[in-house]
Amino acid sequence: MLDGVEWAAGEIILFMLAATLVGFAIAYIFIRWFQRGDIEAAYEAELTAQEELARKAEHRLTESNKTLDKLQGELKKESERIGELEAQLEAAQESLASVEETGPDGAELVKLRADLAESAAARKELTARVEELDVELARRESKVTQIEEQLTPAPAGGDSAGPTKAEALDKMAEIADRTAGGASPADDDLKQVHGIGPKLERTLKDLGITSFRQIAGFRDDDIVYVTAALGAFKGRIERDDWMSSAAAAHAREYGEPV
Numbered sequence: 001m002l003d004g005v006e007w008a009a010g011e012i013i014l015f016m017l018a019a020t021l022v023g024f025a026i027a028y029i030f031i032r033w034f035q036r037g038d039i040e041a042a043y044e045a046e047l048t049a050q051e052e053l054a055r056k057a058e059h060r061l062t063e064s065n066k067t068l069d070k071l072q073g074e075l076k077k078e079s080e081r082i083g084e085l086e087a088q089l090e091a092a093q094e095s096l097a098s099v100e101e102t103g104p105d106g107a108e109l110v111k112l113r114a115d116l117a118e119s120a121a122a123r124k125e126l127t128a129r130v131e132e133l134d135v136e137l138a139r140r141e142s143k144v145t146q147i148e149e150q151l152t153p154a155p156a157g158g159d160s161a162g163p164t165k166a167e168a169l170d171k172m173a174e175i176a177d178r179t180a181g182g183a184s185p186a187d188d189d190l191k192q193v194h195g196i197g198p199k200l201e202r203t204l205k206d207l208g209i210t211s212f213r214q215i216a217g218f219r220d221d222d223i224v225y226v227t228a229a230l231g232a233f234k235g236r237i238e239r240d241d242w243m244s245s246a247a248a249a250h251a252r253e254y255g256e257p258v
Helices: 002-102 106-151 165-179 198-206 212-216 220-230 236-240 242-254
Strands: none
Touching: 002 106, 165 212, 165 220, 198 220, 212 242, 220 236, 236 242
């Protein structure tokens, strides 16, 4: 009789242990399930936040590019105005010299001198404005570069894609010679190319890229080296389509296709 009771008690204990183990297993599964839900929710929230940051950065980039285009347009107009004033100044100086030689009345001489002084003052004012625009363009270009860097994730494992800057600089002389077409390249106003400001223009010319023709002749493999040599944001040249813009600028300047 006692053996039967002991056997039953043992079974009960085993059943309770099994039930406890099953309970722990179920509790573990539920805890992991809830934790997984929390992790997924946190991941989704982080992804949404990153997407929102990228959207805002892209908006700032678009607005900065619009401002760059506007400043480049103003700079071009002011530069053209300076050219007109220089022509007027030269004409006034010639008139003044002619009047002084022929001995006119004093009123005409006074007027010519006043016109000359007015043209000189206007030219000085416009020159100062052009210098201000150059500084502002450089600042805007720097800001655009910072935003572009924010939008570009770092390569996995710290690997860098494409040629190094040193390799790109070695390649630039070959690119400059080939795109010039065997002739001496012109010294064009590269700021007329969409996306190129004073800073990039100076750097390009230091690298031997001085003409619209050369930029219009960039091939896909050239762009990789030019981007690395400039230390520019990857994809910037393609996005602003320097090649088409340079071809259009060449046609306007020289009245012929590239």
